[in-house]
Amino acid sequence: LDDIETTRFYGVTRDFREQYGEKPYLVLKSIPKVSKGTDIDFPFRSVNFGQVPYVILTDNVRYMVGARTPQGYRISSVTPAGIELVKGGRVITIELGYEGEKNHDKS
Structure with missing residues (x-):
């Protein structure tokens, strides 16, 4: 992922945690x-x-x-x-x- 896509991914994970909690959690693996x-x-x-x-x-x-x-x-x-x-x-x-x-x- 480029820098913009990485930033978007972390935004999605933050929104996901706020709505659904810590588990399951999303991980970005390079x-x-x-x-x-x-x-x-x-x-x-x-x-x-x-x-x-x-x-x-x-x-x-x-x-x-x-x-x-x-x-x-x-x-x-x-x-x-x-x-x-x-x-x-x-x-x-x-x-x-x-x-x-x-x-x-x-x-």
């Missing part, structure tokens, strides 16, 4: 994003962006969104823009850069 520049252990062979997106790793196993890989990553998103992984509270994005391109296979 999960840092890491781009492809990091050295991560995620060896993939193929990516499918179809109706049911998935990634095929070098072990030749297909991993759908929501699956956990042997390296301990949970696949949270697969889009033409990139693969989003979650591990240890961190969100890691592997940028693919296909968003907006026309990919028409005419073979």
Whole structure:
């Protein structure tokens, strides 16, 4: 969230506490994003962006969104823009850069 959105969030939590009390309480958790520049252990062979997106790793196993890989990553998103992984509270994005391109296979 940017500064304005963070300020709005804290305003909402204050209003919520005033109206409903302390429990349940709202928490803002910041999960840092890491781009492809990091050295991560995620060896993939193929990516499918179809109706049911998935990634095929070098072990030749297909991993759908929501699956956990042997390296301990949970696949949270697969889009033409990139693969989003979650591990240890961190969100890691592997940028693919296909968003907006026309990919028409005419073979």
